[in-house]
Amino acid sequence: MYRTKVGVDLAKEVIQVCIYRNKKVQSNIEMTPNEFLCWLVNAKPVTIIFEACGTSNYWKQKAISAGHDARLISAKLVATVRQNQKTDKNDALAIVQAASLPDVTFIGGKTVEQQQLQTIKRLRELAVKHQGAIKKQLVSLLLELNIRISNRKGGIISAIDGVLEDASNGLSVECRIAIDTAKMNLKVSIEAVHRYDDCLENSVIAHADCKKILKLEGVGTMNAINLYLALGCSDIGVFSKGKDASACIGLTPIQHSSGGFVKLGSIGKHCKNSILRSQLICGAMAAVNQAVIREAKTKKDVWIKGLVERRGKKCAAVALANKTVRTAFAMLTQGTEYKAELLAA
Incomplete structure (x- = not known):
């Protein structure tokens, strides 16, 4: 990140820009969209942090094309950090403060x-x-x-x-x-x-990436697009591991650990994108139903059959959806193709 950080609070008609350098707020002014676009082109390269909201992907793309280091940050984190009442100036300052936190996780934008x-x-x-x-x-x-x-x-x-x-x-x-x-x-x-x-x-x-994802079990047109939208960004802020992506979608057990004791619960009923998780599990359930009634041809078919016998179809569908997300993440980040492992003849 550059030494100069710029927090940008986006609105429909005006844009609040807070410039922070040398541990001091240099300015915190309001601009029109055209004025902000001119500022992006003329300013020296800086780190610009946008609050993830409507139009944030567009402005991030514009900032990157102008040579800046642009990132998106969670609106929920900004609201937690913000001091005093909610105003455009306080929001822009809170964006800079939130971006300065240690190990802060940024949000991957969309192309x-x-x-x-x-x-x-x-x-x-x-x-x-x-x-x-x-x-x-x-x-x-x-x-x-x-x-x-x-x-x-x-x-x-x-x-x-x-x-x-x-x-x-x-x-x-x-x-x-x-x-x-x-x-x-x-x-x-x-x-x-x-x-x-x-x-x-x-x-x-x-889309070549979507076509690759279609080869996974239980993945059709809709789920291929879902996974591409959720995982297909190679910019800053994407998940570092496939299991992190699966946890964000809501396909892993809820964890409540403290004092060295690890406690795993059930799969949470509430998640940020319930439609995405529902569609992935529905596709996985279709694959599970097919794997149960036919003769196993791949190692994954054997795994599904064994899981169905131990835990039932619903648990098997969730487990398959979890595996699908992690496999798709590896394919998109490493540029690999999916090939099912066939059983020995």
């Missing part, structure tokens, strides 16, 4: 490619939520009118069409129009999810 993949993934998640919400509301509202619909025969769209065409159910013209409008919104959401899926599949093909 432009990762940001674009994350955009598609988040839009898909939003479309899936809208799709589920419309389905549940239509089913529950029609049930209030004692109209029961099922998606077993032809899907929920076909079932709603049948309700709209049924003249004996007593629905008014206005109610039929409202239900038809909701049905059209549902169709749009379903089509949006399919289009997002196509975008993700094409993106995976275009």
